[in-house]
Amino acid sequence: MQSLKVESKVRMALHMLTMASFLIVTAFLPGSADARDIEPGRLPAFIISYTFFVSGQPQQFAAQVDAATEGSLFAGFKRFESQLTKIDPDLPTGLSFVKSVFIIQSAPDRNVAGFVRKPGKTLEQSGVPFESLLFASTPIPALGNKVIMILSLISPERTVLVTVDTALQIELVYDSFSKSTSKTMRIPVPIGSIYAVRSQGPDRFLLEERMLPGGRGHVSSLRNRVFVLRIVQGTIELFEEKNSPK
Numbered sequence: 588m589q590s591l592k593v594e595s596k597v598r599m600a601l602h603m604l605t606m607a608s609f610l611i612v613t614a615f616l617p618g619s620a621d622a623r624d625i626e627p628g629r630l631p632a633f634i635i636s637y638t639f640f641v642s643g644q645p646q647q648f649a650a651q652v653d654a655a656t657e658g659s660l661f662a663g664f665k666r667f668e669s670q671l672t673k674i675d676p677d678l679p680t681g682l683s684f685v686k687s688v689f690i691i692q693s694a695p696d697r698n699v700a701g702f703v704r705k706p707g708k709t710l711e712q713s714g715v716p717f718e719s720l721l722f723a724s725t726p727i728p729a730l731g732n733k734v735i736m737i738l739s740l741i742s743p744e745r746t747v748l749v750t751v752d753t754a755l756q757i758e759l760v761y762d763s764f765s766k767s768t769s770k771t772m773r774i775p776v777p778i779g780s781i782y783a784v785r786s787q788g789p790d791r792f793l794l795e796e797r798m799l800p801g802g803r804g805h806v807s808s809l810r811n812r813v814f815v816l817r818i819v820q821g822t823i824e825l826f827e828e829k830n831s832p833k
Contacts, residue, residue: 624753624754625663625753625755626753627726627732627734627753628725628726630723630726630734630751630753631690631723631724631725631726631734633663633667634667634721634723634734634736634751635688635690635721635723636660637663637664637667637668637682638682638685638688638721639688640664641679641682641683642682642683642684642685642686643683663755666755667755667757670755670756670757671757673757674747674749674757674759674762675747675762678738678747681719681738681740681745681747682721682738684719684740685719685720685721685738686716686718686719686720687716687718687720687721688720688721688722688723689701689720689721689722689723689784690722690723690724690725691722691723691724691725691735691737691784691786691792692724692725692786693724693725693726693727693786693789693790693792694725694786694789695786696786696787696788697785697786697787698785698786699783699784699785699786700722700783700784700785700786701720701722701781701782701783701784701795702714702715702716702782702783703783704782704783704795710782710797710811715782715797717741717797718741719738719739719740719741719780720738720739720780720781720782721736721737721738721739722735722736722737722739722781722784723735723736723737724736727789727790727818728789729789729790729818729821730750730818730821730823731752731821732752732753733750733751733752734750734751734752735748735749735750735760735816735823736748736749736750736751736757737781737784737794739780739781739782739797740780741780741798743800744763744779744780744797744798744799744800745762745763745764745779745780745800746761746762746763746777746778746779746780746781746794747759747761747762747763748760748761748762748816748823748825750823760823760825761774761778761825763777763778763779763800764777772824772825772826773826774814774825774826774827776799776800777800778794778796778800778812778814779796779797779798779799779800780796780797780798781794781795781796781797782795782796782797783795784816790817790818790819791815791816791817791818792815792816792817793813793814793815793816793828794813794814794815794816794825795811795813796811796812796813796814797811799812812827812828813827813828814826814827814828815827815828
């Protein structure tokens with residue numbers, strides 16, 4: 588697959604940005620074009636900014652940027668995309684289909700990122716949309732302040748979970764399309780698409796599945812599969828919750 592022409596897209600998008608968003612985005616970018624690392628607290632916004640960029644949502648960026656900001660933006664995006672393609676050349680394209688993004692707050696207990704199912708209602712009745720989603724956590728101390736990024740794709744259903752560090756190095760943790768990660772995580776039926784991530788503390792999260800792989804079932808069900816993401820001694824464990832419906 589032909590790689591994205593990042594440089595030309597950046598320059599074109601930069602002319603379409605709004606000043607209000609500029610104040611948000613530049614607050615989370617490296618301070619100069621020569622910067623190699625991004626501060627941990629700025630990682631989630633950087634990841635989301637890249638996603639808005641490749642998904643053709645330039646209104647989420649800024650209208651006026653100086654040379655230093657433009658250079659740093661381009662350098663960061665190019666580096667990030669290069670790391671994504673090492674995991675899978677299709678990941679940048681997958682991110683281009685994302686419609687909604689969410690921040691997973693790793694500190695507060697019982698925080699929900701994504702969409703909420705109404706009590707006693709199906710996902711359809713709750714108005715949970717059928718679209719690709721991106722979740723990015725705040726820095727997680729138990730992972731050395733790395734950020735967890737979860738990409739949930741539809742048609743076909745696919746969930747990709749990676750960690751991102753301040754040098755924009757990306758490590759694959761789980762991919763529905765990878766037999767090796769499914770075996771490592773002991774998930775015999777791969778995760779399809781998810782619609783929410785619930786925080787149960789700084790090192791434990793619940794991934795709520797929207798639809799099984801292949802687009803099978805669950806949309807009209809009252810209960811869906813739930814997966815536990817747990818961090819133990821700096822290692823991520825992912826497994827299906829015991830009481831999760833089969």
